[in-house]
Amino acid sequence: MTCADVERLADAFADAELPAPTMLAVARHAAGCSTCDESVRRLQALQESVAQAVRAETDALDLSGVWPAVAAAADRVDARRSWSRRARALPAALAGALAVAAAAVFWMQGVRPAVESGPAVVVSRTLPNQAYIDRLAGKDLRLRREPRSGTTIIWVNATAGDLGR
Amino acid sequence: MNRAAAVALGMLGAALPIAAAVALGMEVQVVSVRAAERGSSDAELQPVRARLRRLVGYRSFRVVHEERRQCSWRNTEEFAIPGGRSLRVMPKGMQDEAVVMQVRLLDGRRRLVDTDVRLRNRGTMLLGVGHRAGRADGALIIMLKAEAQ
Numbered sequence: 001m002t003c004a005d006v007e008r009l010a011d012a013f014a015d016a017e018l019p020a021p022t023m024l025a026v027a028r029h030a031a032g033c034s035t036c037d038e039s040v041r042r043l044q045a046l047q048e049s050v051a052q053a054v055r056a057e058t059d060a061l062d063l064s065g066v067w068p069a070v071a072a073a074a075d076r077v078d079a080r081r082s083w084s085r086r087a088r089a090l091p092a093a094l095a096g097a098l099a100v101a102a103a104a105v106f107w108m109q110g111v112r113p114a115v116e117s118g119p120a121v122v123v124s125r126t127l128p129n130q131a132y133i134d135r136l137a138g139k140d141l142r143l144r145r146e147p148r149s150g151t152t153i154i155w156v157n158a159t160a161g162d163l164g165r
Numbered sequence: 166m167n168r169a170a171a172v173a174l175g176m177l178g179a180a181l182p183i184a185a186a187v188a189l190g191m192e193v194q195v196v197s198v199r200a201a202e203r204g205s206s207d208a209e210l211q212p213v214r215a216r217l218r219r220l221v222g223y224r225s226f227r228v229v230h231e232e233r234r235q236c237s238w239r240n241t242e243e244f245a246i247p248g249g250r251s252l253r254v255m256p257k258g259m260q261d262e263a264v265v266m267q268v269r270l271l272d273g274r275r276r277l278v279d280t281d282v283r284l285r286n287r288g289t290m291l292l293g294v295g296h297r298a299g300r301a302d303g304a305l306i307i308m309l310k311a312e313a314q
Contacts (some may be wrong), residue, residue, distance in 0.1 A: 131290040135281040146220045153291035160295045160305040161248025
């Protein structure tokens with residue numbers, strides 16, 4: 001390793017970009033050569049001052065608005081993709097929606113309006129032979145149905161009491 | 166028979182059952198059943214035992230009180246329920262083959278349940294009182310059946 005080699009490699013040495021054996025060779029030469037040592041030290045000091053200046057500039061940056069803006073932009077992109085997907089799926093969706101609407105119309109014809117309104121309203125459509133609950137009020141109640149027969153039970157969470165027999 | 170007379174007879178035939186139903190009101194049957202985790206079940210409840218078992222989880226069902234009463238429309242009838250409770254039923258009318266009625270289960274003056282139901286004519290609905298299925302203290306099941314004449 002000569003002074004010319006160190007002068008050629010000094011920048012890469014200061015940036016620690018050299019292979020380890022070359023880094024070691026430059027360091028050994030600089031340790032025994034005051035000129036090269038001074039040159040390398042100046043480069044390292046310059047690099048350090050540049051790094052400090054960059055850090056100060058970076059710390060001064062206000063990035064608080066960046067991620068909300070990114071998120072908003074991503075939402076807009078998602079929304080556009082979603083609408084384009086919907087538009088592409090329109091023929092199938094249209095057919096499905098028509099089927100659902102037809103079913104809803106038939107179902108609504110079978111559902112009767114509530115007799116009275118009350119504080120708590122539960123409307124259940126039942127199998128043919130049982131009960132429609134139009135209004136249900138009370139404390140700690142549960143409504144259950146047995147699907148096979150369509151039997152409805154209103155369950156009160158309370159002590160059964162003395163039932164005799 | 167001329168056409169007008171036939172129409173009049175037809176209308177009379179259609180109106181008579183309606184008038185009779187309005188005049189007669191309906192019959193309400195209230196059966197109080199004690200449900201328990203162990204024990205035998207009453208023979209009269211055998212047809213509904215499986216249904217009750219699925220609904221409330223107990224295994225034994227015994228009738229503790231039964232009452233059948235004629236009710237007139239828009240009049241409240243009170244049925245005694247074991248354990249100091251009562252069931253108040255007010256039939257309001259018929260709607261699409263269902264009896265529209267207000268049902269209240271009372272514990273003294275306290276309303277445990279206050280509901281408006283449309284119960285299919287000759288259909289049965291249930292009210293249950295208890296803490297949890299399968300508990301040793303059992304539960305009370307009230308079977309409410311309505312039949313308009």
